[in-house]
Amino acid sequence: MNFEAIKVIYSAEMRRTRNTLLQSIASPVISTCLYFVVFGSAIGSRIESVGGVSYGAFIVPGLMMLSLLTQSISNASFGIFFPKFTGTVYEVLSAPISFFEVIVGYVGAAATKSLIIGVIILITASFFVDLRIAHPFWMLAFLLMTCVAFSLFGFIIGLWADNFEKLQLVPLLVITPLVFLGGTFYSIDMLPPLWQKISLLNPLLYLISGFRWSFYEVADVNVGLSLMMTAGFLIGCLIVVWLMFRSGYKLKQ
């Protein structure tokens, strides 16, 4: 195992975060705070509680997920896309490193950044709403799995993308709509029956529901199913990345 390589990739990625602190951390935190102000305080104060939870508090897990997913994807995809774009990826490809070590370095750093953002948002949210975490262990488990799984997903996008437009395509046109329609701002109980059934096809619903359950024990779907979906997505991403590295997809000709 080339631990030194993992360490330097991880450190270089974290250094990039430090060098772009405003963009990397402050920006998502400010955006989330704005959501709290608008949906939590301004509009939320006029909405009834959902499942016994005040609306402001109800949206906290969903908003955390929104940030975690978009940040995990963006951090990891940019982390590998940029070396491809500038040509510096040759260093990684010609070094004595296995695909697993490359993943641990890049995805580990992206997941760490997302985790930091998630914790900051959680702390920020506590200033706006009355928060309680019913199952801290499961909250942490969902948080970690989400960060890692979507960082892996971002890594796949970064490997696949060969221009900046493609890099933004999936996060903007797929992930963001799915998060918004996956119960970030509402419970699917509020939807007409047909839309409730359609919503069950949205994989992110399971993630948000499970994460919300760890806070308030309120869930749209069975928590076990949520865990399975999250773990399944993580394993699926890992397999795809492994296949991409093995074949040299968009990395080696």
Next chain:
Amino acid sequence: MKASDTSAETGVNAIVQVRGLSKTYDNGHQALKNIDLDIREGEILALLGPNGAGKTTLISIICGLVNASGGTVLVGGYDHVKQYRKSRELIGLVPQELALGAFELVENTVALSRGLFGKSKNPEFIQQLLENLSLGDKATSPVNRLSGGMKRRVLIAKALSHEPRVLFLDEPTAGVDVELRKDMWAVIDELRADGVTIILTTHYIEEAEAIADRVGVINAGEILVIEDKQVLMDKLGKKQLVIELREAIKTIPAELEEFNLQLCEVGNTLTYTYDIRAERTGITRLLNDVQNAGLTLKDISTSQSSLEDIFVNLVKADA
């Protein structure tokens, strides 16, 4: 001369052994055709060839950047696929493009390269390496503030940061001015003195002529010839004897026909091309016959073909 004529040596003292290497890209382009090559430890090997000859593909496969379609590569005796860790540890690569993280500090980017090869931090070594490459005072400068020549040196520092035994330089002086090119040659010479095996691809003949021990000519995915530079020049080089006449003539006299002389347009210069390896060059007989033909000599001079002439002739013959 085809690859089969230039079959690799026995492999003794070869730090890199390439056997039957071929590469066909997805678009059907066959970049390498059954290449055999031995690179001797401690030498400077220059791979010459026109654009698209397969030079970069060859070193990219050895370094792990491109997958081969067939054949094997051993570096230090290690298979470059099955034992890629051991094999790659021995290799340093300076790519053709100035591929560097623009906002990284010089010392950080060099340290990153060292770490990727599993070597623990060694700031003293890196500082010394930068000093050796005249970058000592640039250690804490961001890469994007360096000149093109300095960036090229940073790439060399990165490639040497893990103390490799083999260094691949892919067109190290492409687009570099003459002065900087000579500086680069000096750096390469120092590396050789340190025992590093150097393989450089170039299409600057003068570069190969100036610094290489051996020269390989590659064209259309085949190695046309690989030989010690001097031997190659002796073997394939032609020498010319230029005879300047006191009075111009219109045609070459019949008694001089067997020498295949060339008469210049003005008619006052005869050029005789001969093989320097031949036991009898025919010069004495020619000079006698010139006098017997009633021609008066004004001056004589000789010139030897350069590596460039050899290269052009080989590639032309292969076309």
